[in-house]
């Protein structure tokens with residue numbers, strides 16, 4: 001069943017100039033879906049539109065069938081959709097624990113169990129809970145950013161370039177964590193520069209270019225597609 005559907009969405013940063021041109025995409029319950037494409041293709045813009053940071057001028061964004069297009073982000077977050085931006089995704093001057101608490105700020109129930117869950121997924125964050133996030137390595141910052149998003153107990157997680165700037169060993173460990181999160185029942189839409197590795201852990205993928213759909217298929221089909229390989233997977 002489709003838990004999230006982007007239906008023919010046109011959106012941009014100003015009303016006069018669209019960046020996304022009639023984009024369509026679906027995320028089914030339980031899936032990991034990758035979005036790949038060159039720099040400037042509109043991948044981050046698409047995630048921003050889904051999370052309510054941009055209001056589409058056309059089309060619908062359906063969360064379990066409800067159109068959330070243009071709804072404010074905190075309302076979308078309350079409906080179980082969390083977002084980890086590509087940049088500025090932590091509060092550097094706050095401690096790890098404070099960052100996680102910020103992630104739960106719209107919750108009015110007891111979130112201590114959720115925090116324990118985040119700590120068991122990322123034990124290093126527990127050890128260093130009182131450390132300022134700004135002093136952490138890139139890989140650990142990414143864990144804080146993901147942990148913060150998980151504090152809402154989301155059913156859908158949007159991840160924008162979680163492996164950006166990380167050394168290969170940390171890339172694979174972040175991807176392992178993403179698979180673990182998915183195994184707990186969270187559906188995941190992920191944008192990745194590291195397209196080949198991302199597709200390998202995904203069920204399906206979408207290729208975007210210049211704000212438009214270029215192709216979508218099962219990950220294996222995309223990985224084996226010669227044109228996709230040449231153009232988007234680095235040979």
Ligand SMILES: Nc1ncnc2c1ncn2[C@@H]1O[C@H](COP(=O)(O)OP(=O)(O)OP(=O)(O)O)[C@@H](O)[C@H]1O
Nearest residue numbers: 013019037038039040041042043044045046086193
């Ligand atoms: N805040 C902004 N205001 C105006 N235009 C923007 C803004 N952010 C991005 N753009 C433009 O929107 C287009 C798509 O950018 P976007 O960041 O969505 O691409 P991307 O596919 O995520 O690229 P990358 O792989 O480099 O992260 C680009 O032409 C970019 O210059």
Ligand SMILES: [Mg+2]
Nearest residue numbers: 043044045086
């Ligand atoms: Mg981007």
